Amino acid sequence: MMNKNSVVETSYPKEKIKILFLENVSEAAVDLFRKNGYLQIKKLTGSIPEETLLKEIKDVHILGIRSKTQINHKLIQAAKKLQAIGCFCIGVNQVDLDAATKNGIAVFNAPYSNTRSVAELIIGLCILLIRKIPAKNIAAHQGKWDKDARGCFELRGKTLGIIGYGNIGTQVSILAESLGMKVLFHDIETKLPLGNAHAAGSLKMLLKASDIVTLHVPETRLTKHLINAQTLKQMKPGAILLNYSRGSVVDLDALSQALKKEHLSGAAIDVFPDEPEKNGDVFNSPLQGMANVILTPHIGGSTQEAQKNIGENVSAKLFDYLEKGISNGSHSIPALSLPPMEGAHRILHIHENIPGILSAVNTQMASHKINILGQYLKTNENIGYVVLDVNKNLSKKAMELLKNIQGTIKVRVLY
DSSP states (O other): OOGGOOBOOOOOOOOEEEEEETOOHHHHHHHHHHHHHOOOOOSSSOOOHHHHHHHHGEEEEEEESSSOOOOOHHHHOOOOOOEEEEEEESSSTTBBBHHHHTTTTTOOOSSSTTTHHHHHHHHHOOOOOOOHHHHHHHHHHTTOOOOOOTTOOTTTTTTEEOOOSSSHHHHHHHHHHHHHHHHEEESOOOOOOOOEEEEEHHHHHHHHSSSEEEEEEOOOOOTTTTTTTHHHHHOOOTEEEOSSGGGBOHHHHHHHHHHHTTTTEEEEEOSSSSSOSSTOOOOOTTTTTTEEEESSSSSSOOHHHHOOOOOHHHHHHHHHHHHOOOOTTOSSOOOOOOOOOOOEEEEEEEEETTTTTHHHHHHHHHHTOEEEEEEEEEESEEEEEEEEEGGGGGHHHHHHHHSTTTTTTEEEEEO
């Protein structure tokens, strides 16, 4: 149980709210907060070492990161004033969600904002690899004229196998069909096919039938080395593999051997098990030096349009949570969307999900004659989230009462 000494009160003067954006988060995020009167905004172009972040994060209320910064339990425990973390990217696996949940910190991301950017790049890579453009490009730069159609094909009529039929996978499916490709997909969940796409009966069936295989899955225990020596052998001879999902999904040593033995004719890899901390750092991969392999530095969604969309999307979620208590899209706080209440103070109460909390809240309010003008509750398996609209004249007393309810994690006056 958490006691009242662990409760954090963050009252609301905008000039006291500290916002830290790391990893060159889009300027669109900074603009939203500046336009709404937030002045203490610090933006850094890269990630920072954990020990430095431990010092920085102590007084931060809103933190914005991308995929490089790892927010672990130690950092979350140090962030006593932290209200929310914005992951300006697709995933949230860089944040210890369990620790964030237990400490009442909302975590948001932008799961759809760079979908088009990744999908377009996948189609471009398919064309480049099936036409053997990487090898011919190298030859031309070396002064060699290699005009030869052998082993070069059109995409039309070929089968694209999509592993992971989510937001990006379905976009790739639509674009591929528009080029005349046949589309198979495999997903652990039952998905409705778009267009003329078909669900493969199994992963093995997809690998066996596909001329090109593209991966769009999250990083989980089930997807680690999903593509390995065994599954690579199941792929069609001469097939092409693309991984623009997560670095742990493909065994790169096994892929290197499959390419050297010419079982596969090409590959494009954007994500790696170990990636450099910043631009200019040394990068090593067993796939380097292969003419039929395209290696890119985790740029699948890195377009100006995508970064702007992500900046606007995540910052809007952070802003709505900070100013209105809206938690839609959070991976840690139960989702609540609620209208503003005029003539009232809004109080946010995050607590452990144990029986009797709401009853205790209402009993305390009633026993001290505090009228609740509006009340909203949502829970998940770990915590509960209550939003209370109370009379302005009694909000200070209500805060004190809420702090002392057993199981309270965090209490904050919103407005």
